Amino acid sequence: MAIILSVDAMGGDHGVNITIPACLRFLSESFDLKLILVGDRDAIYSQVGDRLSQYSDRIEVIHTTQVVGMDEAPQSAMRSKKDSSMRVAINQVQTGKAHGVVSAGNTGALMATARYVLRTMDGIDRPAIAKLMPTMKGETCMLDLGANVECTPEHLLQFGVMGAQLMRGVVGKSTPTVGILNIGSEDIKGNETVKKAAELLKNSNLNFYGNVEGNDIFKGIVDVVVTDGFTGNVSLKTAEGIAKMIAFSLKEEFSRNIFSKLIALASLPVLKRIKKRVDPSKYNGAVLLGLNGLVIKSHGGADVDGFYYALKQAHHEVEVGVIGLLREYLEQNKGMLEKDEELLEFKDLSSL
Known part of the structure; x- marks a missing residue:
């Protein structure tokens, strides 16, 4: 079964200059992976270049018109930017189209939006950032x-x-x-x-x-x-x-x-x-635990290596079924x- 991850391509300090090269690198190594790249279509295509044809069956691009700023207030981002790359990337998990989402965007906005869209699991009052x-x-x-x-x-x-x-x-x-x-x-x-x-x-x-x-x-x-x-x-x-x-x-x-x-x-x-x-790049990804879906937060200033490892973490957590393990435990206790x-x-x- 293919593992599908949605990616907030515009998030972080450097946006597509970091996220897309990291995605292409991970795609070249993980043959069971499909990526949904969410953000400005032209900016994404400018980074993918002629490699789009190579991964045409494993990449989907969803165009969005808004970006959440790194210093933007979480509530403002959640309410006024429903067509942001962050929000739409999270929506892919909520609808079941993706198994997890990876973003290097504003931490507060990511937590607030993910909590609003995905909700917390039964038995969990608040999500936590775990690393x-x-x-x-x-x-x-x-x-x-x-x-x-x-x-x-x-x-x-x-x-x-x-x-x-x-x-x-x-x-x-x-x-x-x-x-x-x-x-x-x-x-x-x-x-x-x-x-x-x-x-x-x-x-x-x-x-x-x-x-x-x-x-x-x-x-x-x-x-x-x-x-x-x-x-x-x-x-x-x-x-x-x-x-x-x-x-x-x-x-x-x-x-x-x-x-x-x-x-x-x-x-x-x-x-x-x-x-x-x-190497801090290897430990870049943090997971927002307690939500009804997998959300991985990459450091906003991560380089290509760092974002690559965040993708790798998301892939592994989907593979081992972390969300299912937690949901099963909560049901039993x-x-x-x-x-x-x-x-x-x-x-x-x-x-x-």
């Missing part, structure tokens, strides 16, 4: 990474459920371990939201490890790290900043003098292996995710 990250032991999934700044304990429980099913499908972990990000490993640490969420996770049928600290994330102590979107986004951006600083420092020191340059030359094979292991009004003392934020 696989490299660790000392392989990969770990962290969520939420920015979609939900304020969360109730139940939201954090739902994030644990979604992250566990993602790791089951994508990485093949039968019983992935789930930890909650805290300021200490002891049960008494943390605010009331985290403490109550830990209690919910502990009483669930998930493989709950307990509290994990920020310096545990990249040790690979757990397979899933659960946190609110504010803390998760700060943690992610901090990690990205440290990685850039280390790369800058290495380059600066290795180019300091002739001896440093000789050492760099001798170290090149090791440096290349390290880069391959933690309805009672576990029902709100405990005595435990929760937070207002319902699901309408925000």
Whole structure:
């Protein structure tokens, strides 16, 4: 069976200059793939060029007249740009024409539009942004990474459920371990939201490890790290900043003098292996979990390699049936995710 992905060709900082070359590269490697390229027809054709005939049976172009700006307000984009490349690309999943959508566009607009068009699954109050990250032991999934700044304990429980099913499908972990990000490993640490969420996770049928600290994330102590979107986004951006600083420092020191340059030359094979292991392009795609359809968010500033890996992630998640695994789990565990009004003392934020 062919896997069909719709692509917001206009999204991101560079639009078709990045998205289309990445799509063509992935098409050349994945023979079971079909792509629906959504955006300005002329701009898309200018990038596809004479290769359109080569993939005529595997590419469909849908022309749209609007583009969502990277700094555009989410609600404005959702309401006033119904013919945007982002909205129409998501519509392909809603109608069943595509198995998933990939966009490098405005994150807030993508989340708002996808949530409006696809709706959340039964048992999930809010979608979360989840991302696989490299660790000392392989990969770990962290969520939420920015979609939900304020969360109730139940939201954090739902994030644990979604992250566990993602790791089951994508990485093949039968019983992935789930930890909650805290300021200490002891049960008494943390605010009331985290403490109550830990209690919910502990009483669930998930493989709950307990509290994990920020310096545990990249040790690979757990397979899933659960946190609110504010803390998760700060943690992610901090990690990205440290990685850039280390790369800058290495380059600066290795180019300091002739001896440093000789050492760099001798170290090149090791440096290349390290880069391959933690290459941020390989971990570019983040999934918006909890929706009735697969939505992959690529970094807005991604290069061709980065967008290629976002497409590859979408293809793999369709292949292993991540959405089906999550839906099946939610169906089988309805009672576990029902709100405990005595435990929760937070207002319902699901309408925000």
